[in-house]
Amino acid sequence: MKISVPMVLNSRAQTLEVEPYWTLQRLLRDELDLTGTKEGCRTGNCGVCTILVDGRAVKSCLMLAAQAAGAEVTTIEGLARGDELHPVQTAFVEYGAIQCGYCSPGFIMAATAFLAENPRPSRDEIKDALEGNLCRCTGYIKIFEAVEAAAGALQRS
Amino acid sequence: MTATTELHAIGQPILKQDAYLKATGNAxxxxxVRLPGTLEARVLRSPHPHARIVSIDVSAAEALPGVYAVVAGKDVPPIRIGRFIKDRHALAREKVIYVGEPVAAVAAANEEIAEQAIQLIQVEYELLPAVFDPERALAPDAPILHPDLAQYIDPGTSKRQGNMRNQVVHEVGNVEEAFNEPGLLTYEAVYRTPRQYQGFTEPHAAIAQVDGTGRITVWAATKAPFGERQSVADTLGEPVSRIRMISPVVGGDFGGKGAAFIEPIVALLARKARRPVRLALSRLEELTAMTSRASCVIRLKMGVRRDGTVTAMEGTLLYNVGGVDDSGAGGANSAGVLLGAYRIPHARVVATSAYTNSSPAGHVRAPAGPQTSFATESHMDHLAHVLGMDPLDFRIKNALGDGDTAPSGHGVLRNVGLQECIAKARDWMARELGEKGRNQGVGVALSLWALHPNPARVASAATVKIDVDGSVVVTSGVADQGGGQWTIVTQVAAEVLGVPVEMVSVIAADTEATPQEQGTGGSQTTYRVGNVVRQAATDARRKLLRFAAERLEVDEEELDVREGEIFARSDPARKVTVAQIAQAAGASSAGPIIGTGAEEREREIIEQGHERSEVVDAPSFACHVAKVFVDPETGQIDVQKYYTSQDVGRALNPLACKGQIEGGVVFGLGYALSEELLSDQGVNLNANLWEYLLPTSPHVPELTVELVEVPSTYGPFGAKGVGETANIPVAATIANAVADATGARVTQAPLTPERVLAAVSGS
Structure with missing residues (x-):
């Protein structure tokens, strides 16, 4: 039996019919084809499915779709404003923080939530904040640099 | 070095072509890949390490509503498949030889039904004795995994019998005599290295679609679509032309995405169901049934004169390759790499791979590199200590140089950049290391990746088409698993053709649309693919200039191209755009401008007066340095500073180059400190991402990467391989730093706190 779940998804208010056992990840990827939210472990350990729920970073494999009732949900597809990238996205592109890119949407969402909370982080604070997201390609260095650059850009904007 | 200032695309930190798509979630x-009517697949896997399959009953699964197809061993032909040795079936036929081996598979309307259907398949097994230790597997009374091993197809020619997958002996000089030299100092030790998971963030996934004529298209997370196509075709009993493999954007590979494990299964299911079928593996499946770096036991003895000259090496390597071997040439075939970056006149190395009922071994970034480096670089460090020599001085005294034979024995080294790497490392050490406090230590190690590029006979080709608006389309079989291969392709074509990088796009890694290609890896992709693209672009440029010369009434040699304009060097006002020429050519009887290029390196080598087997023109050396703090109470290692200088030949894209090296170092830190796939009775115990410990962001040390550029002779614009040199020596660098801090040598990687404490307390 599907249930009705109202939510604001990527700035659009809508009511979605979901199975009670679906995770948000399942809803986004398999039912809504929002495949920018990736799937990597389904156990909350890799972070590639990170999205924003009411502005907080959430691993969408660990949250049921039904739990998002009434919430504002933002996926990587909803972060840019039209063709204008979010400063975190721009920084990831420009600083070479993207190699295979599979972890990138999750990192970008996690970093966006973190910078909203801590606009002027130290390198160590960035390292700690991103611990829940795995990257195997970059060695994380260029990701740290991108987050620092994004913090600067957000300050200026 | 050639003047960098004249180049507009090469040597520039060009942003990756696909980074924008990846940053917006659109890659x-x-x-x-979403296709209407797609079914979800699930695989039933063996719970036993070694068992005969008595019977399989799939009737209950087939009867479940929502199930469209069930396949099992009876649906696959007796022909075996594999990337190197062909030693497996897509689904087990008579018996299973490792836990997690695919036994049957289901395609259903959704994943819940597929899971349920899998549970309904009845398999009767008769358990067989199993063996997990490679040494015991080689004993005469061990249970045999592959009774028909002698009949298997294997591109290698090495010895194999019983559970011995292969054995290679690498011999130079006269070891017995060398060790008998009076006064020679000898040292012997045993080193152990772990199973390491590739750790890509994207688990294996594939989707297969059958068209009305029965032709099958498979989109797969693979870096070797042409090789995998053969395995799919063999499993389906179809000619390769009936199978189309496409490698879209790939979420990391590190060696693990070059062999067809799931692709033949989705293709079988799609053919049977007549619907698209998708399979994405779980991490449990990844870490149980897929490949990892072969563990290795290394027995090493070296002989050194009092003046610090290493004269003799004797070593044995024993690799555990599990039930099926996807590591091929990366394992025992590369016995010579135990010599590392050193000139050792007398050496004998015996490398053996053994089949056991463990999970399969496969390629992992720099196959055989980290295992052998851990032993050799630890050993060299100990010898320097015993001799009272500076560890870098000792290494320099024995290091390979121009004109030396590569350790793998397949040619003479040219363009060696090691001395520059060491010089830069020394400068950094003097500048940045500071005082060494209590429980702090500094370690060094050298790295060499010279197995490839070698003058291998590999198929590689490219075409370059100039469109009517002056844009350029390159077709190449190369897959981009994150290393930026497609970006490099655009840079090379843009440079040769004199058009902006943004004007170049790539059609790649599609077995039907692009030329054949070996597959991304071995740090040879930029070298090889870059060369064929350079040749194709040069061909297109020649045709372009020929047309332009006619139109401008100038000699072809007089013409140059820059920013999409062709002009006479003597009179730059006489010019025409690339777009105009492309249009004119397209309307002429000569037809549109298309350039082609194929691997012509052999011809180039011969023209320059070399024998092909003589030259290793692109050896990639590196020097690594680590400063660590070792907690005497817990044995915990804190890597405080890490440095590497690496010879990349020519950094075609410095941003991508440094990114590769940084990633490589942290990959190596995982191997050094925490990554170890543990197993008991063939069952992998930490088959998940919370117990298999990949490096995370807080563990990344302050890391400095410096590039050295000693150009290769034949690589595109002087490029050498980059990706694998960086992770090879990290475990040894850390072990050497720990020995410096504590006086104790840890001989087993990873260097967990327990192992460090045990070494310190001498137990």
Whole structure:
């Protein structure tokens, strides 16, 4: 039996019919084809499915779709404003923080939530904040640099 | 070195072509391909390490509503498949030889039904004795995994019998005599290295679609679509022309995405169901049934004169390759790499791979590199200590140089950049290391990746088409698993043709649309693919200039191209755009401008007066340095500073180059400190991402990467391989730093706190 779940998804208010056992990840990827939210472990350990729920970073494999009732949900597809990238996205592109890119949407969402909370982080604070997201390609260095650059850009904007 | 200032695309930190798509969530990986009516697949896997399959009953699964197809061993032909040795079936036929081996598979309307259907398949097994230790597997009374091993197809020619997958002996000089030299100092030790998981963030995924004529298209997370196509075709009993493999954006590979494990299964299911079928593996499946770096036991003895000259090496390597071997040439075939970066006149190395009922071994970034480096670089460090020599001085005294034979024995080294790497490392050490406090230590190690590029006979080709608006389309079989291969292709074509990088696009890694290609890896992709693209672009440029010369009434040699304009060097006002010429050519009887290029390196080598087997023109050396703090109470290692200088020949894209090296170092830190796939009775114990410990962001040390550029002779614009040199020596660098801090040598990687404490307390 599907249930009705109202939510604001990527700035659009809508009511979605979901199975009670679906995770948000399942809803986004398999039912809504929002495949920018990736799937990597389904156990909350890799972070590639990170999205924003009411502005907080959430691993969408660990949250049921039904739990998002009434919430504002933002996926990587909803972060840019039209063709204008979010400063975190721009920084990831420009600083070479993207190699295979599979972890990138999750990192970008996690970093966006973190910078909203801590606009002027130290390198160590960035390292700690991103611990829940795995990257195997970059060695994380260029990701740290991108987050620092994004913090600067957000300050200026 | 050639003047960098004249180049507009090469040597520039060009942003990756696909980074924008990836940053916005618009890059489609194999698991993101959406086709109407797609079924979800699940695989039933063996719970036993070694068992005969008595019977399989799939009737209950087939009867479940929502199930469209069930396949099992009876649906696959007796022909075996594999990337190197062909030693497996897509689904087990008579018996299973490792836990997690695919036994049957289901395609259903959704994943819940598929899971349920899998549970309904009845398999009767008769358990067989199993063997997990490679040494015991080689004993005469061990249970035999592959009774027909002698009949298997294997591109290698090495010895194999019983559970011995292969054995290679690498011999130079006269070891017995060398060790008998009076006064020679000898040292012997045993080193152990772990199973390491590739750790890509994207698990294997594939989707197969059958068209009305029965032709099958498979989108897969693979870096070797042409090789995998053969395995799919063999499993389906179809000619390769009936199978189309496409490698879309790939979410990391590190060696693990070059062999067809799931692709033949989705293709079988799609053919049977007549619907698209998708399979994405779980991490449990990844870490149980897929490949990892072969563990290795290394027995090493070296002989050194009092003046610090290493004269003799004797070593044995024993690799555990598990039930099926996807590591091929990366394992025992590369016995010579135990010599590392050193000139050792007398050496004998015996490398053996053994089949056991463990999970399969496969390629992992720099196959055989980290295992052998851990032993050799630890050993060299100990010898320097015993001799009272500076560890870098000792290494320099024995290091390979121009004109030396590569350790693998397949040619003479040219363009060696090691001395520059060491010089830069020394400068950094003097500048940045500071005082060494209590429980702090500094370690060094050298790295060499010279197995490839070698003058291998590999198929590689490219075409370059100039469109009517002056844009350029390159077709190449190369897959981009994150290393930026497609970006490099655009840079090379843009440079040769004199058009902006943004004007170049790539059609790649599609077995039907692009030329054949070996597959991304071995740090040879930029070298090889870059060369064929350079040749194709040069061909297109020649045709372009010929047309332009006619139109401008100038000699071809007089013409140059820059920013999409062709002009006479003597009179730059006489010019025409690339677009105009492309249009004119397209309307002429000569037809549109298309350039082609194929691997012509052999011809180039011969023209320059060399024998092909003589030259290793692109050896990639590196020097690594680590400063660590070792907690005497817990044995915990804190890597405080890490440095590497690496010879990349020519950094075609410095941003991508440094990114590769940084990633490589942290990959190596995982191997050094925490990554170890543990197993008991063939069952992998930490088959998940919370117990298999990949490096995370807080563990990344302050890391400095410096590039050295000693150009290769034949690589595109002087490039050498980059990706694998960086992770090879990290474990040894850390072990050497720990020995410096504590006086104790840890001989087993990873260097967990327990192992460090045990070494310190001498137990």
């Amino acid at each position: 489609a990986y194999a698991g993101d």
